[in-house]
Amino acid sequence: MTDYYEVLGVDRSASDDQIKKAYRKMSRKYHPDIAGPEYEDKFKEVNNAYEVLSDPDKKRMYDSGVDPNDPNASAGYSSAGFGDMGDIFGQFFSNAFGGGGQGPTPRTQPGRDSLASAAIDLKTAVFGGTAHLTINTFGLCPECGGSGAAGKEKPVTCPDCQGRGMRQKVVRSMLGQMMTTVPCDRCEGHGTIIEHPCPKCQGHGRIRTTRKVGVSVPAGINDNTRLRLAHQGEVGEGGGAAGDLYVDIRLKSDKHFTREGDDLHCWIQIPMSWAVLGHQIDIETFDGTQKLDVPEGCQPEQTVSLKGLGVTRIKRPQERGDLVAHFSVRIPTKLSGDERRLIEQFGASHDEGKAQIRQSSRPASERKGFFSKLKDALG
Known part of the structure; x- marks a missing residue:
C-alpha cells in the first residue's frame, strides 16, 4: 500500500493545514x-495522496490500514467492521430494503488547475503589457469534441449494472455474510459504455497539447506575483470544464536600472571636472532620452531624482515613482x-593652509546636520 504521508513528506500527526501546505509545495x-x-x-x-489525506472519511479509512483508492479494499473496509458501525448498518439496511447507492460516476469531470511561469523585462513591469508563454497541458480532443466516442456515437447503457454504475457483492463481516455495493467493473462506475472509443484520445475526451497563451501584465507588477487566468488550465476527463491557469511572474534583471519599490535607480560615472563645475548630460530612460543636471560641486554618491519616471504605482496607476x-x-x-x-x-590656491582632513567613525553621507538631529530628537 502506498504511503501517502511519505508521498507528501509529512508525519502521520500532521494537521490539515500542514498537509495542505505540503501538497501545494509538492x-x-x-x-x-x-x-x-x-x-x-x-x-x-x-494528487492521489492529497485526495485521501484531505478527506476525513478517506483519511480515517487509510489510517486503519485500508487504501480508499482500492475498490476491493474499500468494500472490505466498509463491511468488515473497521469503520463506523453506523456506516455498516446504513449500508446493510439500504441494500436490504432497496435504498439507492451513490449512483453512476459522471464521465465529464472538471479539469485541474495548471501552473506556469513567465519572465518579463523591467520595462513591462513599469508600463504593463503582455507576456507570452507556451504551456503543455490537456486540451479538448479535436476528433470527438470531448465525448470520447468515435464519430457521433452515444454511450450505451452498461448491460452488467443496467446503468446504475454499481453492482452488489457478497462479503464476509463480523455480522456474517453481507451484501455490499462496489463500482461496476465493466463500465468503471459510469453506468454507460463507449463501444467505439475515439482513436485519438482513447475515450478520454482530451489529449495532451501544447499551446501559446498571452498573459495581461498590469503596470507596476512586483516580482514573484501570481496571476490567475480563469478556465485556461487543463480540460477535464470527458471534455469537462477547464481549470484555471496560474502564472508566476518573474522580473528579469536590467542592465541600466535597479528597482526598489516604485523607484528606479541608476549609477552614472562622471569626470572630476563635471563634478566640480557642474554639467548637463543626457541619460536613457524608459520614457526616452532625458536631460539631467549634474550639480556644481557634486559629491560621490550624491543623487538627483527625476520625478515621475519610475515604476507605475499598482494601487494608484495614475502615479509613478x-x-x-x-x-x-571618476578621478584621473x-x-x-x-x-x-x-x-x-x-591645490595651492584652494587647499593649502586649510583643514582638509577630517576623521570620523561614519561616512560623511551618514553624518547629520543640526536640523536633522533636532528633527530626530523631536520624533
Whole structure:
C-alpha cells in the first residue's frame, strides 16, 4: 500500500493545514508544466495522496490500514467492521430494503488547475503589457469534441449494472455474510459504455497539447506575483470544464536600472571636472532620452531624482515613482605635464593652509546636520 504521508513528506500527526501546505509545495514541484512531462506520474501520485489525506472519511479509512483508492479494499473496509458501525448498518439496511447507492460516476469531470511561469523585462513591469508563454497541458480532443466516442456515437447503457454504475457483492463481516455495493467493473462506475472509443484520445475526451497563451501584465507588477487566468488550465476527463491557469511572474534583471519599490535607480560615472563645475548630460530612460543636471560641486554618491519616471504605482496607476541617479566621480590616474601643473595650481590656491582632513567613525553621507538631529530628537 502506498504511503501517502511519505508521498507528501509529512508525519502521520500532521494537521490539515500542514498537509495542505505540503501538497501545494509538492504539486508545484512535480507539475508536468514545470518539471516536465516525465513527472506526470509523480504529479498524479501527489494528487492521489492529497485526495485521501484531505478527506476525513478517506483519511480515517487509510489510517486503519485500508487504501480508499482500492475498490476491493474499500468494500472490505466498509463491511468488515473497521469503520463506523453506523456506516455498516446504513449500508446493510439500504441494500436490504432497496435504498439507492451513490449512483453512476459522471464521465465529464472538471479539469485541474495548471501552473506556469513567465519572465518579463523591467520595462513591462513599469508600463504593463503582455507576456507570452507556451504551456503543455490537456486540451479538448479535436476528433470527438470531448465525448470520447468515435464519430457521433452515444454511450450505451452498461448491460452488467443496467446503468446504475454499481453492482452488489457478497462479503464476509463480523455480522456474517453481507451484501455490499462496489463500482461496476465493466463500465468503471459510469453506468454507460463507449463501444467505439475515439482513436485519438482513447475515450478520454482530451489529449495532451501544447499551446501559446498571452498573459495581461498590469503596470507596476512586483516580482514573484501570481496571476490567475480563469478556465485556461487543463480540460477535464470527458471534455469537462477547464481549470484555471496560474502564472508566476518573474522580473528579469536590467542592465541600466535597479528597482526598489516604485523607484528606479541608476549609477552614472562622471569626470572630476563635471563634478566640480557642474554639467548637463543626457541619460536613457524608459520614457526616452532625458536631460539631467549634474550639480556644481557634486559629491560621490550624491543623487538627483527625476520625478515621475519610475515604476507605475499598482494601487494608484495614475502615479509613478521616481528615477534616482547616483553619481560616481571618476578621478584621473594619469596626467600630462600641463594637467599636473594645473592641478597643482588649483591645490595651492584652494587647499593649502586649510583643514582638509577630517576623521570620523561614519561616512560623511551618514553624518547629520543640526536640523536633522533636532528633527530626530523631536520624533
